[in-house]
Amino acid sequence: MHRIPIPTKDGEFTAWFSERGLARLEFPGNRPNRLSTPQAGKPALRSSVSLRRWQQQTANALRQALAGETPKSLPPLDLSAGTAFQQAVWKALVRIPQGQTRSYAQLAASVGKPLAVRAAGGACGANPIPVLVPCHRVVPKGGGLGGFSAGLEWKRRLIARENITLQ
């Protein structure tokens, strides 16, 4: 795992890269703890060249996402940390167009489990790559914000940047 700081105008994010791509993204001010910090000792990266390219792509994508724009190119995402269900949910999240929202029920239905709404919420909470995997675009059906792993203030901010108005 390689830890790369990514400065933005919203603060310094921390990206973690595995040999397969971007594996984790932490918000500014998140002090690392042993639960959320990936363990060292993973296989070394194939080349520092791809790492540099991923870092650049991640920084660009992150800044565009924070500006409410659709990132033109994303680095490869390493979602292998999640279960099959979680990975399906995260991939469904990436497909939500910029400026739109989905309910937890719609999200659950899009992975073929329309009844697993609670589990879908849990998968959102376990999302290791917020912002680039836009879990902030998922809101409760009945209105409101739902929850957000990094705090509702971030969710509100990200939603506002995309000109999304909530009921």
Next chain:
DNA sequence: GAGGCGTTTTGAA
């Protein structure tokens, strides 16, 4: 409108 119950998944004991 408020409260209770249902469905699915996850993680801890």
Next chain:
DNA sequence: TTCAAAACGCCTC
């Protein structure tokens, strides 16, 4: 293996 909890939704009263 069991059980409780969870970023929810629907039904009933």
